Amino acid sequence: MNKPTLILIAVIALVAGVFFGLRQNAPDLSELTGFSFPEPALLRDVKLIDHNNEPLTESHFQDKWTFIYVGYTFCPDYCPMTLTTLNQTHALLTEDSDTPPATLLVSVDPERDTPEHLKEYVKFFNDDFTGATGSPDEIRKFADQVSAVYALPDDRSDPNYLVDHSSTVILINPDAAVQAVFTPPQTADTLAKDFRLLVAHYQSR
Amino acid sequence: MKLFFALTLLLFGSLTSASEGIMISEESAWARATPPGSKTTAIYLTVMNHSGADISLTAATANISERVELHTHINNDGMMKMQQVVSIVVPAGGQAQLKPHGDHIMVFNLQDQLKQGELVSVELTFDNGQTQNLQVPVRKEPPSANNTMDHDGTEHSGMKH
Ligand SMILES: [Cu+2]
Numbered sequence: 001m002n003k004p005t006l007i008l009i010a011v012i013a014l015v016a017g018v019f020f021g022l023r024q025n026a027p028d029l030s031e032l033t034g035f036s037f038p039e040p041a042l043l044r045d046v047k048l049i050d051h052n053n054e055p056l057t058e059s060h061f062q063d064k065w066t067f068i069y070v071g072y073t074f075c076p077d078y079c080p081m082t083l084t085t086l087n088q089t090h091a092l093l094t095e096d097s098d099t100p101p102a103t104l105l106v107s108v109d110p111e112r113d114t115p116e117h118l119k120e121y122v123k124f125f126n127d128d129f130t131g132a133t134g135s136p137d138e139i140r141k142f143a144d145q146v147s148a149v150y151a152l153p154d155d156r157s158d159p160n161y162l163v164d165h166s167s168t169v170i171l172i173n174p175d176a177a178v179q180a181v182f183t184p185p186q187t188a189d190t191l192a193k194d195f196r197l198l199v200a201h202y203q204s205r
Numbered sequence: 206m207k208l209f210f211a212l213t214l215l216l217f218g219s220l221t222s223a224s225e226g227i228m229i230s231e232e233s234a235w236a237r238a239t240p241p242g243s244k245t246t247a248i249y250l251t252v253m254n255h256s257g258a259d260i261s262l263t264a265a266t267a268n269i270s271e272r273v274e275l276h277t278h279i280n281n282d283g284m285m286k287m288q289q290v291v292s293i294v295v296p297a298g299g300q301a302q303l304k305p306h307g308d309h310i311m312v313f314n315l316q317d318q319l320k321q322g323e324l325v326s327v328e329l330t331f332d333n334g335q336t337q338n339l340q341v342p343v344r345k346e347p348p349s350a351n352n353t354m355d356h357d358g359t360e361h362s363g364m365k366h
Contacts, residue, residue: 073240073243074243074244074245075245076237076245076246076247076287076309076311076312077237077247077278077287077305077306077309078278078285078305078306080237080239080240081305081306084345084346088346117242120240120241120242121240121241121242121243124240124241125240149283149284150284151284160244160245160272160313160314162286162287164281164284164285164286165284165285166283166284166285167285183283184285184306185306
């Protein structure tokens with residue numbers, strides 16, 4: 001064999017090795033419990049208010065992973081249960097890394113959920129959690145982007161009104177794009193497992 | 206035989222204050238601890254029916270609020286909707302599980318924050334005339350040791366991934 005042929009074989013072997021090596025590392029997303037978007041859509045024109053009364057825009061989501069829950073604090077069951085689950089998920093993922101994903105509660109009920117009340121509420125579950133809300137239009141625009149659905153009653157004269165909502169958990173990737181959606185009932189084990197798979201998949205791109 | 210009968214009665218008496226067939230599983234009962242300023246919570250428990258006929262839970266009261274209702278959740282096209290119900294059936298020889306994302310005792314107008322370790326006095330009324338009084342512990346998380354609260358997908362079969 002002449003020299004150029006040997007070099008060619010070496011190059012092919014190297015390329016194949018890298019290719020199959022990568023393929024081996026790419027995780028199998030068919031094991032996901034949640035739904036992962038093949039082409040995550042970037043969040044756009046986010047104009048929410050965080051629990052410190054500061055503007056929260058799409059830049060909030062850049063360079064980190066964020067779990068979002070869309071709900072309301074008057075909710076006695078799904079919302080506290082899911083935030084409890086997200087706190088457990090946070091604990092599981094803190095074992096993996098010093099930088100676990102962030103968690104954000106977006107309230108669709110700005111009439112009752114002031115930033116001050118949201119702050120008290122999220123801190124009850126975890127000191128690292130953030131709350132946000134906004135104007136009804138801006139909340140709707142945001143919820144649409146993360147495939148969350150909800151319905152406030154038209155008549156809200158009774159202060160005890162209830163809000164129907166999809167109770168989904170959404171995962172935003174470090175590009176500030178919608179990576180995945182988890183429908184209820186979510187568990188800390190499956191959220192943590194899915195999160196690890198999705199991060200590995202994201203890094204293997 | 207008489208002794209056996211007496212012992213059985215004694216044993217049952219220690220597990221429950223039930224007569225006529227309804228028994229509450231004490232370790233299943235909990236009330237959700239609340240964040241500061243929250244006005245609502247839910248109470249969960251498992252009711253067992255050892256009789257040969259269906260019995261319905263028709264009312265609940267609790268010493269933490271004047272407004273306590275029986276509720277269920279329905280999945281309305283992917284939206285979770287909470288609804289008041291008149292009663293919750295405990296089937297003959299079976300049980301009714303009041304648990305997160307399902308049937309629950311709903312508490313409105315909470316005056317004080319409910320803190321882990323406190324006790325709530327609950328009275329349950331059944332349509333066979335029975336009433337049950339119990340002390341329900343306040344917890345931040347469900348009593349089960351694992352953090353997965355619901356593995357049966359049956360009541361969520363409408364949800365597609
Ligand atoms: Cu309810």
